[in-house]
Structure formats: C-alpha cells, structure tokens
Amino acid sequence: MSVTIQRLRRARLGNEALDQAVGQAERAAMVESAEKKLEELFDVLRIDHRNDHNTRGTPRRVAKMFVEEVLRGRYEAPPRITEFDNTHGFDQLIVTGPIDLRSTCAHHLMPIYGQVFVGVLPSAEGKIIGLSKYDRIVDHFAARLQIQEELVRQIGQHIVEATAPRGLAVRISAVHMCKTQRGVRASHRSRMVNCSYYGELAEDQKLKDQFMHECIALERGPAS
Numbered sequence: 001m002s003v004t005i006q007r008l009r010r011a012r013l014g015n016e017a018l019d020q021a022v023g024q025a026e027r028a029a030m031v032e033s034a035e036k037k038l039e040e041l042f043d044v045l046r047i048d049h050r051n052d053h054n055t056r057g058t059p060r061r062v063a064k065m066f067v068e069e070v071l072r073g074r075y076e077a078p079p080r081i082t083e084f085d086n087t088h089g090f091d092q093l094i095v096t097g098p099i100d101l102r103s104t105c106a107h108h109l110m111p112i113y114g115q116v117f118v119g120v121l122p123s124a125e126g127k128i129i130g131l132s133k134y135d136r137i138v139d140h141f142a143a144r145l146q147i148q149e150e151l152v153r154q155i156g157q158h159i160v161e162a163t164a165p166r167g168l169a170v171r172i173s174a175v176h177m178c179k180t181q182r183g184v185r186a187s188h189r190s191r192m193v194n195c196s197y198y199g200e201l202a203e204d205q206k207l208k209d210q211f212m213h214e215c216i217a218l219e220r221g222p223a224s
C-alpha cells in the first residue's frame with residue numbers, strides 16, 4: 001500500500017488534518033491515484049471522457065481540485081500568525097468581517113458559501129495578531145469536508161489556542177448547496193447561521209450583543 005493511502009487511512013475525520021503536512025511529491029502522487037479512481041467513476045457513469053471533447057481531462061482536473069483546493073486544509077499546516085506588541089494595552093472588542101467562506105459539505109460534496117465574522121476581545125497584556133490572519137484561518141479550515149457546526153468551532157478553537165484572547169466569537173452565515181441545488185431544492189436565500197463563543201464573550205451577554213450588533217452593521221455594508 002502506498003505511503004499516501006496509509007496516511008489517509010490514519011486520519012479519523014474528513015475535517016481533521018493529517019498527522020503531518022503532506023509535501024509536494026506526495027500530493028502529486030495523490031492526484032495521480034485520484035485521477036485513476038475518477039476515470040473509473042466516469043466509466044461507471046457512462047461518461048466517455050476518452051472521446052468526449054468536453055470531459056477529456058476532467059478526471060485529472062477534478063483530482064487536482066480535490067487535493068489542491070477543496071481538501072487543501074487537511075494537507076497543509078495552519079497559516080503562520082504574525083503577532084505585534086499590544087503597546088497601548090488595547091482591550092476592547094474588535095470585530096472583523098465579512099470574511100468570504102468557500103467550503104464543501106461532507107454529505108454530498110456540494111459547495112457551502114457565505115460569510116464569517118470574528119470578534120476578539122484582546123488581552124491588554126497579550127499580543128495583537130495581523131488582521132488578515134483571521135481570513136487565512138477561516139480559509140484553512142474551510143478547505144476540508146465540513147458541517148457548519150464543526151467548522152465554526154474549529155475556527156474558534158484554533159484562534160483561542162493560537163492567540164489566547166480574553167474572549168472570542170465566531171459567526172457563520174452560509175448557503176448549503178446540497179440543500180438549494182438538489183434534494184429539497186430550498187430557496188437560494190436559505191441560510192444557516194451559527195456562532196461559537198469563548199471566554200468573556202461566552203459569559204457576558206452585553207459583549208455578545210455588541211458582537212451581534214457589529215456583525216449586522218458589517219453585513220449591511222457601508223451606507224450608500
């Protein structure tokens with residue numbers, strides 16, 4: 001059995017990272033193996049990808065898409081976080097968003113898309129992290145097969161462990177295309193909204209209200 005396949009078998013959940021980051025050579029081998037399996041799938045589905053000018057090369061494209069894009073967050077290390085000294089001891093709520101969410105649902109492999117908002121209550125004695133890193137962290141955990149309840153907690157737990165703020169809130173509002181494009185064919189406006197709270201943001205209703213107020217304002221965008 002190849003090294004690649006052994007590693008995949010050790011990983012427990014589709015939205016968990018592997019034990020170690022997967023290098024370029026190993027990812028190339030994964031694309032090769034996945035391409036062969038996708039060719040078989042196309043054959044089963046009676047799609048003549050060898051002769052059809054539209055689907056020729058599609059098994060390879062899809063294999064690359066899974067390894068390098070859709071599941072990238074399982075094979076790479078989380079993004080590096082730049083920290084700055086909090087010299088003026090800033091300790092008030094910071095809310096950032098909307099952060100565009102592009103993920104994939106674990107049940108039907110359909111896109112999940114929407115917005116994420118992150119609220120951070122920094123510690124006056126701690127560090128401040130680069131604002132773009134919140135977007136990168138969202139992107140990292142979204143690049144896995146997800147359900148929204150677990151995604152919102154993975155993002156929150158990672159930020160808490162990496163930056164130790166006094167409080168943290170993560171809110172996701174997303175469309176699940178497994179529900180809008182197939183199956184029940186729900187309205188394209190139908191969304192799922194959920195939050196995860198940590199530290200003082202979990203305990204203090206006024207802080208939660210302030211976070212929610214800022215999310216709504218950011219969702220609405222600048223007044224035209």
Ligand SMILES: Nc1nc2c(ncn2[C@@H]2O[C@H](COP(=O)(O)OP(=O)(O)OP(=O)(O)O)[C@@H](O)[C@H]2O)c(=O)[nH]1
Nearest residue numbers: 105106107108146147148149176178179182183184
């Ligand atoms: N709670 C939760 N459910 C989700 C999420 N993404 C997809 N689902 C739902 O998970 C279920 C998938 O499991 P099944 O009921 O076995 O799938 P199915 O028979 O194809 O069901 P339908 O989608 O109703 O056609 C569906 O009801 C989805 O709408 C998510 O992030 N959170």
